[in-house]
Amino acid sequence: MSFDFTTYLPYLINRTGVELAGAFSREIAQHGVTLPMWRVLAALHYRDGLRISDVAGLTSIDISTLSRLIGKMEKRGLVIRRRSPEADGRVVTVVVTPAGQAATRAIVPVAQRYEAIALAGFTTDEAAALKQMLIRVYGNLSGDALDSAA
Amino acid sequence: MSFDFTTYLPYLINRTGVELAGAFSREIAQHGVTLPMWRVLAALHYRDGLRISDVAGLTSIDISTLSRLIGKMEKRGLVIRRRSPEADGRVVTVVVTPAGQAATRAIVPVAQRYEAIALAGFTTDEAAALKQMLIRVYGNLSGDALDSAA
DNA sequence: GCAGGATATTTGCAAATGCAAATACCGCGT
DNA sequence: ACGCGGTATTTGCATTTGCAAATATCCTGC
Numbered sequence: 634m635s636f637d638f639t640t641y642l643p644y645l646i647n648r649t650g651v652e653l654a655g656a657f658s659r660e661i662a663q664h665g666v667t668l669p670m671w672r673v674l675a676a677l678h679y680r681d682g683l684r685i686s687d688v689a690g691l692t693s694i695d696i697s698t699l700s701r702l703i704g705k706m707e708k709r710g711l712v713i714r715r716r717s718p719e720a721d722g723r724v725v726t727v728v729v730t731p732a733g734q735a736a737t738r739a740i741v742p743v744a745q746r747y748e749a750i751a752l753a754g755f756t757t758d759e760a761a762a763l764k765q766m767l768i769r770v771y772g773n774l775s776g777d778a779l780d781s782a783a
Numbered sequence: 784m785s786f787d788f789t790t791y792l793p794y795l796i797n798r799t800g801v802e803l804a805g806a807f808s809r810e811i812a813q814h815g816v817t818l819p820m821w822r823v824l825a826a827l828h829y830r831d832g833l834r835i836s837d838v839a840g841l842t843s844i845d846i847s848t849l850s851r852l853i854g855k856m857e858k859r860g861l862v863i864r865r866r867s868p869e870a871d872g873r874v875v876t877v878v879v880t881p882a883g884q885a886a887t888r889a890i891v892p893v894a895q896r897y898e899a900i901a902l903a904g905f906t907t908d909e910a911a912a913l914k915q916m917l918i919r920v921y922g923n924l925s926g927d928a929l930d931s932a933a
Numbered sequence: 934g935c936a937g938g939a940t941a942t943t944t945g946c947a948a949a950t951g952c953a954a955a956t957a958c959c960g961c962g963t
Numbered sequence: 964a965c966g967c968g969g970t971a972t973t974t975g976c977a978t979t980t981g982c983a984a985a986t987a988t989c990c991t992g993c
Contacts (some may be wrong), residue, residue: 636891637840638829642898642910643803645917647822650800652924653793653845657853669979679788686941691788693801693982700943702979723941723988741786748792753923755916759791763916766909767795773903774802807964819949836971846949850973851950866945940989949980956973963965 638766664739669694674737682726697739703727711736798838807897819844819852822931824887834874861886
């Protein structure tokens, strides 16, 4: 049973993610935003007015967790839930408030700094290659590939 | 405020980790083991009889969460807590039982299959390069680099 | 125009999580 | 031998999480 823990891809990804999340979380707490909240803000910065389910898809946060998280963010004045009566009445879209935009503006430089720390010593090409490979891995995992394997 | 969400490293790492974890968890549940439990088993497969704090370091699981997790694993007969009276009496080491070994044997092939799925389309060199880069990133994050940045 | 199945979100609930305080133990200095 | 700061683990507690069921709305066929 040969199994080398230390070069096992899911392990390497997990520990890197946890480490990244921990340090970053502590710092953005000063801006009154938790890490999951930042993820939502980042998704909405990419495109404002997304539906809850779209935010879930982008952030990999469970949709029920997200529903409650959006509630908290609403209470903190970061976002607003909006139901459009004209469109599909089941859909809730999430819109960033000015306060949410301010929080995003404050955190983006922190986020960029952390990425720079993570990629210290990487050439531009190396960093791009790493990202591209992670995108490929994600592509391999999403959707049907897994179902057929199970 | 330029910030491209879709090529932001922590984002790419997080979503890949979540996707990987979700599919894999569902499958190993059939073996009566949760994902955090598998992480512990994998760490102990690497080296049996580790201290709780060492397992925490290897698995990136919080030490208090781990204390309770080990308790559950003990109840399921996967591992045993051991306090050696001769050595430092504060230390608890964790030892795998035959049932734990059997579970590990059952899951290792599943784990390998998932890694293969994740790395589908990668050459051996590419896969090695990806892993090596993740190890470098982790190195950049652990320890002092972050303190000086905060 | 209405029943019935599909989709989007919310809510109930039990379990997992992480921080901080408590506990147990070590070893040094006196 | 004793107290004291330091380390390893556990426990208390409030929060977060995710699955499954409930709710609300939509849409198609009749």
